[in-house]
Amino acid sequence: MTSPAAVRGQEVRQRLLAAAAELIPERGWSAVSTRVLADRAGVTPSVVHYHFPSVQAVLSEAVVTAMRHMLTATDEQFTAAKTPAEAIDAMLASIEPHSGVDPMSLLFVEAYLAATRDDRLREQLAALVADFRQRVGDWLAVQQVPDPAATAAVLAAAIDGILLHRGLGSSSEGTADVLRRLVS
Structure with missing residues (x-):
């Protein structure tokens, strides 16, 4: 059984992580201070540390x-496809x-x-990307796409x-056709 204090501690930790994920795209990585983070999470600065x-x-x-959450969701959609062309779609x-300037896009840019x-x-980021590329490459290999590992690397970089x-x-108009040719 988990103690009430442990549950509260986990809740505070999650609030801090959520606040950080909001603040990074809003202010930029280097502008997120202990005080700003604590204020957004509704805690005192000492709680952060x-x-x-x-x-x-x-x-x-x-x-x-x-x-990790976004790559897992993308991976699930990709690998649920029946053909490589459907996987690209x-x-x-x-x-x-994602517009490229939405909070999640900016979070990725700031993180990179x-x-x-x-x-x-x-x-940590390299490990996430490598794992994603491996899963996509494995799926492409099952689909008999030539050079599946390199193709997965190009697809990840293209996205x-x-x-x-x-x-x-x-604009990314026409991109789908080009990427479909890559896996055909």
Whole structure:
């Protein structure tokens, strides 16, 4: 049986992670301070450091959790497809709600940028991407797509690129046809 204090502690921890995931796209990674994070989560600044060793640790865990969730959802849609062409459509559909400047897109952009300066975060994000690429590559191999691992790498990079370009106002019109040819 879990104690009420442990349950409250988990709830506070989750509020801190949710607040971090909101604040990163709003303010930018480096502008999220202990005080700002505590205010958003409705706790005192000392509580932040009770639950996490640093603000960086909160931000990193929030981002890794959000990215894992999004990649898992994309993976589920992709691997539920019956053909590689349907899988491309499913992958593109999974990013359709994202404009490139929406909170989730900005969260990813900020995380990628922060990972260039934080070795631990870079390792965590690289592991998520590698795992996603492996699962997509395995599915492509079953579908007998040539060079499935390299194709999965290109697909993952293409999806990231599409989102980055959307943030700049670029259209992704015609992308589905190109990506379908890649897996045909």
